[in-house]
Amino acid sequence: MTEHRAPRRRGRPRGGTDSRARIIAAAVDEFGERGYDGSTIRSIAGRAGVDPALVHHYFGTKADLFAEAVGMPLRPDADVPAILAGPRDEVGERLVRYILEAFEDPDVRRRGVMLMRTAVASKLTTPLLAGFISRELIGRIARALDVPDAELRASLVASQIAGLLLTRYVLRFSALAEASIDELVERIGPTVQRYLFD
Amino acid sequence: MTEHRAPRRRGRPRGGTDSRARIIAAAVDEFGERGYDGSTIRSIAGRAGVDPALVHHYFGTKADLFAEAVGMPLRPDADVPAILAGPRDEVGERLVRYILEAFEDPDVRRRGVMLMRTAVASKLTTPLLAGFISRELIGRIARALDVPDAELRASLVASQIAGLLLTRYVLRFSALAEASIDELVERIGPTVQRYLFD
Numbered sequence: 602m603t604e605h606r607a608p609r610r611r612g613r614p615r616g617g618t619d620s621r622a623r624i625i626a627a628a629v630d631e632f633g634e635r636g637y638d639g640s641t642i643r644s645i646a647g648r649a650g651v652d653p654a655l656v657h658h659y660f661g662t663k664a665d666l667f668a669e670a671v672g673m674p675l676r677p678d679a680d681v682p683a684i685l686a687g688p689r690d691e692v693g694e695r696l697v698r699y700i701l702e703a704f705e706d707p708d709v710r711r712r713g714v715m716l717m718r719t720a721v722a723s724k725l726t727t728p729l730l731a732g733f734i735s736r737e738l739i740g741r742i743a744r745a746l747d748v749p750d751a752e753l754r755a756s757l758v759a760s761q762i763a764g765l766l767l768t769r770y771v772l773r774f775s776a777l778a779e780a781s782i783d784e785l786v787e788r789i790g791p792t793v794q795r796y797l798f799d
Numbered sequence: 800m801t802e803h804r805a806p807r808r809r810g811r812p813r814g815g816t817d818s819r820a821r822i823i824a825a826a827v828d829e830f831g832e833r834g835y836d837g838s839t840i841r842s843i844a845g846r847a848g849v850d851p852a853l854v855h856h857y858f859g860t861k862a863d864l865f866a867e868a869v870g871m872p873l874r875p876d877a878d879v880p881a882i883l884a885g886p887r888d889e890v891g892e893r894l895v896r897y898i899l900e901a902f903e904d905p906d907v908r909r910r911g912v913m914l915m916r917t918a919v920a921s922k923l924t925t926p927l928l929a930g931f932i933s934r935e936l937i938g939r940i941a942r943a944l945d946v947p948d949a950e951l952r953a954s955l956v957a958s959q960i961a962g963l964l965l966t967r968y969v970l971r972f973s974a975l976a977e978a979s980i981d982e983l984v985e986r987i988g989p990t991v992q993r994y995l996f997d
Contacts, residue, residue: 721969722920731970739972756966756974757986763970764962768954771919772929772961774937776954788955792990 623649624656628670633725637667637732664737671730674712675703678737685745693794694786700762701782704770714770734759746797757796765789819857821847826868831923835865835930862935869928872910873901876935883943891992892984898960899980902968912968932957944995955994963987 627649631640642663646653660666664678677700684695704710720730742755765785769777777785825847829838840861844851858864862876875898882893902908918928940953963983967975975983 718920721965722916727970731972734970735972739974753974753978753982753986756972759972760962760966760975760987761959761990762962763965764958764960767919767961767965768958771925772932773926774929774933774954774957776937776951777958780951784951788951788994789958791993792959795989796986 620649620651620655621659624651624659624666625670628666632667632670632729636728637736642666664733667733671716672712673716674706674709675700678733678741681738682741682745685742689798690794691790692797693792694790696758696762696793697765697789698782698786700766701785704766705782710770713766717766717771742797754796758793761789761792761796818847818849818853822849822854822857822864823868826864830865830868830927834926835934840864862931865931869914870910871914872904872907873898876931876939879936880939880943883940887996888992889988890995891990892988894956894960894991895963895987896980896984898964899983902964903980908968911964915964915969940995952994956991959987959990959994 624645628640628645631645631648635644640663642656643653645666646656649656656666660669667673668676668678680699681696684699685692687695704713716730719726721727739752739755739759742758743751746754748754765777768774769780769785822843826838826843829843829846833842838861840854841851843864844854847854854864858867865871866874866876878897879894882897883890885893902911914928917924919925937950937953937957940956941949944952946952963975966972967978967983
């Protein structure tokens, strides 16, 4: 996780950094014990001994706080809806390109791989990331699609993207690790397109 | 890993079970230290203090011994080439159906999930399964296809299958976990078909 230092603000001269750190620590514990869906900004604030408004003030939504707490290198929950809102016949390609270009950044890649390893490794941590992805990513894509089988369509996209990240960056199969972004966008983009719209 | 007990054989009245166990233990150590490609039947036999012929006799090929040592629930390296050899316009569907039907068996599923968790979890174990899949599965599919970009095509198939197994059985995204085999074959089969042949 990157280090963030809260800027000193007028009217809040003391304790900002401490409060942030306490909220993050409380979020890690709360998400770990209750899962993503079971945790609330209110329950995390209670655990940290701060007002819920302060949690919102520092971190925004529950999704924002989760991303901060687990060191998420990307915010697909925020970025993907914008991709879906663009020209429809290129959504698949744009989605694959967005992920691959983001993973060109060594820091994104390092943290992404660490997060995948952690999430898959144990029965305790798996539901946490799965809960976030289901709620914030698959759920949003599904609502944007607005068709009866939208959740299945969005989940199929997630299966291909997860498999691409796993095989290119974790298992490092050589043909995938060495392929250019353009090549992968050309091959995998139509899959995502078909899962979403055909 | 399932328990196998070597049947008593004429002419080999003593030590069969012990030798099998010693070979498996040696294989686990050797694969763990040298990876899949770096290990040989000869080096494993040397570590176990037995003749290489005995290793072949009990376990067959290096791929067979690896599958036994890590408790692989399936032998895609053996089964997939047969699927590829069947009618070409249904290869994608048959491949997806083969995997999903195998995972209906609770024992296959349990061991498959455990193997995925172990393989993804650590930098030490990841290259081991990746080495096996690259050599024995992607390599075989690529040779069967016999086109210049065959390895990339086979690796793309592996990315979708790996992602499907991860999201349906490990992350357990509900729309995928609850979908029928027929539904998934219909949606994902054409992806595999396109990666292989289009």
